[in-house]
Amino acid sequence: MSLWLALKRFQTTWVKVKLIIGILAVVVADFMVLSMLVQGWGAVITAASILILTIVALSATMLHLADRVDYDLGVYKALGATRETITLSFMIELFLTGLLGALLGLLVGVSLLVLLPALLPLKGWSLLTLAEALGFALLFSLLGIFTGAALGAYSVWKKSHRMTAEIFAHVE
Amino acid sequence: MSSNSAIRVEHVRKVYDGHGKSFPVFEDVSFEVKKGEFLAVVGPTGCGKTTLINLVAGLDRPQAGNIYVDGVNITKLPEDVVSKLRRRKLGVVFQVSNLIPSLTVYENLELPLVFLGMSRDERRRRVEEVLESFWISNYVHRKVATLSVGENRMVSYARAMISDPEILLLDEPTDFLDPLTEDMMVASFKGKILKGKTLLATTHRRKMAKLADRVINLKKKLP
Numbered sequence A: 001m002s003l004w005l006a007l008k009r010f011q012t013t014w015v016k017v018k019l020i021i022g023i024l025a026v027v028v029a030d031f032m033v034l035s036m037l038v039q040g041w042g043a044v045i046t047a048a049s050i051l052i053l054t055i056v057a058l059s060a061t062m063l064h065l066a067d068r069v070d071y072d073l074g075v076y077k078a079l080g081a082t083r084e085t086i087t088l089s090f091m092i093e094l095f096l097t098g099l100l101g102a103l104l105g106l107l108v109g110v111s112l113l114v115l116l117p118a119l120l121p122l123k124g125w126s127l128l129t130l131a132e133a134l135g136f137a138l139l140f141s142l143l144g145i146f147t148g149a150a151l152g153a154y155s156v157w158k159k160s161h162r163m164t165a166e167i168f169a170h171v172e
Numbered sequence B: 001m002s003s004n005s006a007i008r009v010e011h012v013r014k015v016y017d018g019h020g021k022s023f024p025v026f027e028d029v030s031f032e033v034k035k036g037e038f039l040a041v042v043g044p045t046g047c048g049k050t051t052l053i054n055l056v057a058g059l060d061r062p063q064a065g066n067i068y069v070d071g072v073n074i075t076k077l078p079e080d081v082v083s084k085l086r087r088r089k090l091g092v093v094f095q096v097s098n099l100i101p102s103l104t105v106y107e108n109l110e111l112p113l114v115f116l117g118m119s120r121d122e123r124r125r126r127v128e129e130v131l132e133s134f135w136i137s138n139y140v141h142r143k144v145a146t147l148s149v150g151e152n153r154m155v156s157y158a159r160a161m162i163s164d165p166e167i168l169l170l171d172e173p174t175d176f177l178d179p180l181t182e183d184m185m186v187a188s189f190k191g192k193i194l195k196g197k198t199l200l201a202t203t204h205r206r207k208m209a210k211l212a213d214r215v216i217n218l219k220k221k222l223p
């Protein structure tokens, strides 16, 4: 039932477009920088910063979605859903959204990279091959998405602790 | 307590807190609704009718007193246990609509059945049954956001009935309905749709109060 809920919201919620674009942008940037890493200690530091930035940026974007759920949360509770069902459904939704954004981001990133060498003289500088950069970008984004979904789900879990009448009393 | 009791409210006290002040709604309310009975609650605006419905539905907790639903004391149970009881036994029509606007009428009606763990086919069968009884077949695939207020109310009523609950809690159910539709809804209270069900309804309307087996009058608490 959590999956059913998550998929329904996935198809209908508007915020998601914004969210997917946000994630897409983060992942593209991620991938571009990774694929242009230059040899040396700088590369390690750059990669580490990108990892942290990815996790922070993706989590913040995804938490934004989990912030706007009070009304639906109240309805689910009023209709007899348990906290587990509700939280799990939001976790699935966030994860799916994140995954879609990241995959689109990588797609855009690769397309750009195929076009870019024609314009800029960066080719041959990079430490990583295209496949390696892709692998790292994917890994970093997945970590970010997992963290984002977990934090989002935690915030929903906490919210769902309030009594239903109180949740409705505080919906803007 | 007799096993004949569907709802029993004993010495319930409810106080809202906000900004360091407290707003008492009632100090000591007690009443009982027998199985199959229709009890109407009337009283002026702000006297606590909606609060009472929320308490009986287990959507809010009293500061003192006990509330039994079908013999179970819901004030002493963890919330998730009350949720499970609610989805099996209670249907609620809220005074302020709380359908999900981005879903279709059909999906909104399906929602309580999803929480009951019903298969897609069972859900379709139930929804189709209810559609006929509530005159909403015309707009079943429309988004709820596009419905008129009265249509919205009829869908809320249908949603409350979808899992065939033993007990219905109705908060001003005929608000926003034209006199004809109101008559149809009121007729359904006595007709076969609600046969054998226990009804607790708040109302400002004479027509409905007249139909009830019993009426209780909530007084407004003066500050």
Ligand SMILES: Nc1ncnc2c1ncn2[C@@H]1O[C@H](COP(=O)(O)OP(=O)(O)OP(=O)(O)O)[C@@H](O)[C@H]1O
Pocket (backbone or CB within 6 Å): A169, B016, B017, B018, B023, B025, B044, B045, B046, B047, B048, B049, B050, B051, B052, B095
């Ligand atoms: N969350 C809340 N915080 C503080 N006060 C509240 C809250 N909810 C309701 N009240 C107050 O409690 C009283 C009872 O409210 P309630 O909604 O139960 O009235 P009602 O009888 O349903 O009124 P109406 O007939 O207008 O629907 C009102 O004075 C209201 O302002």
Ligand SMILES: [Mg+2]
Pocket (backbone or CB within 6 Å): B049, B050, B051, B095, B171
């Ligand atoms: Mg009210």
